[in-house]
Amino acid sequence: MSRHSGTEVLRYTAFSADPEGGNPAGVVLDASGLDEAAMLAVAAELGYSESAFLTRQGGPGEAGARDGTGGPGEAGARDGTGEAGAQDGTGAREYTIRYFSPKAEVPFCGHATVATALALAERDGPGDLVFRTPAGTVPVTVTREGAELRATLTSVEPEVLDIAPADLAEALAALDWPAADLDPALPPRIAFAGARHLVLAAATRERLADLSYDFARLEALMHRLDLTTLQLVWRQAPDVFHVRDPFPVGGVVEDPATGAAAAAFGAYLRDRSLVPGTAVLTLHQGEDMGRPGTLTVELRADDARVRVSGTGTRIGD
Structure with a gap:
């Protein structure tokens, strides 16, 4: 874990088990204290193609689910620390997520989604997640295959x-x-x-x-x-x-x-x-x-x- 602009940032690479392969992403598991400008500043300072930011419902950095599916309690940690997301009724942990490149917000980023899911799985264990993205709802499942974790995201309607x-x-x-x-x-x-x-x-x-x-x-x-x-x-x-x-x-x-x-x-x-x-x-x-x-x-x-x-x-x- 490192700090960028005072924010704790995890760094993961996605789509490779080798840190020198795949696509690196910054992951902020609790961005509830960050507004849009602060998220962009962290992403720019980090310099990866994208960084992902999880926010609790109603926090300063909350994007809302811009596809109209959002509602109270849909994302974020129950205790405000990012420890666990809200439940969606199916046992999945549920979060709101935003993605920033060094220059702008993007509606969806697959590798940062995978990186974030793996970070959550390492902290809380594998299982089902639901990410409310600016592009829509994206379910993610993390499974353990031997010593490796594998994340599978399901896209919005193409x-x-x-x-x-x-x-x-x-x-x-x-x-x-x-x-x-x-x-x-x-x-x-x-x-x-x-x-x-x-x-x-x-x-x-x-x-x-x-x-x-x-x-x-x-x-x-x-x-x-x-x-x-x-x-x-x-x-x-x-x-x-x-x-x-x-x-x-x-x-x-x-x-x-x-x-x-x-x-x-x-x-x-x-x-x-x-x-x-x-x-x-x-x-x-x-x-x-x-x-x-x-x-x-x-x-x-x-x-x-x-x-x-x-x-x-x-x-x-």
Whole structure:
């Protein structure tokens, strides 16, 4: 545990059992004394792509469940210390959570959700959690597999949208990717499962590996289209993908492992009938950054939501 701007912050990496892999996140288990500006200051000082903040119902930093599902006692610690969340009637511990990049609040962050769930599980034990996020309600289950903990989040209802030809051309220009380098079997789309991501599929692993883009130009386009990241992918096998996620709107060049984008990508694949209705997919991310991680995406034919799971570990101070 460390202190940033006077706040106790845990540091975890998500989607890797190795502290040098996956995507690091800051986790504040009791942010009840922080307002929005203070949360942003902590995230900026920490410098990770995102940090997560748990708040008790009615506290100064309380975001509320902006999807209209909030209510008294829905989140936070009963004793005000973050020791345990309120119950939702099913035995799940329930919290409100907010996510901040170094530059702004984001509606949903998968890797920080996983990191927070693992931190709670290490403190309180595995089990079911409910996170009230700005994007909606996200259930999370933490299980123990041998010596490791694994967190599985269930996304909000996803959506897949077309992208205008002019916007696609601008994205490719900012990336310096010729249109001929795209995989025609995976057409560009905007996918949402808590946050919006532009899915672009490279025809070769070499194209995916060669990422050097115009930061300001891509950031401007992403702000205009309300995109959180670009989900750049290469299909190695029917159920195995390599992915990269530029994240200039968050103030970082690239996100090492992106659970929100993984959920959106799963929805995209199902929407385009590129995988069976029930499927388990493996996404490798971070290899080109030297921070390899693995994300597991599960699709169920009887549930439109997408499940994303992974391991994680505490990062030493």
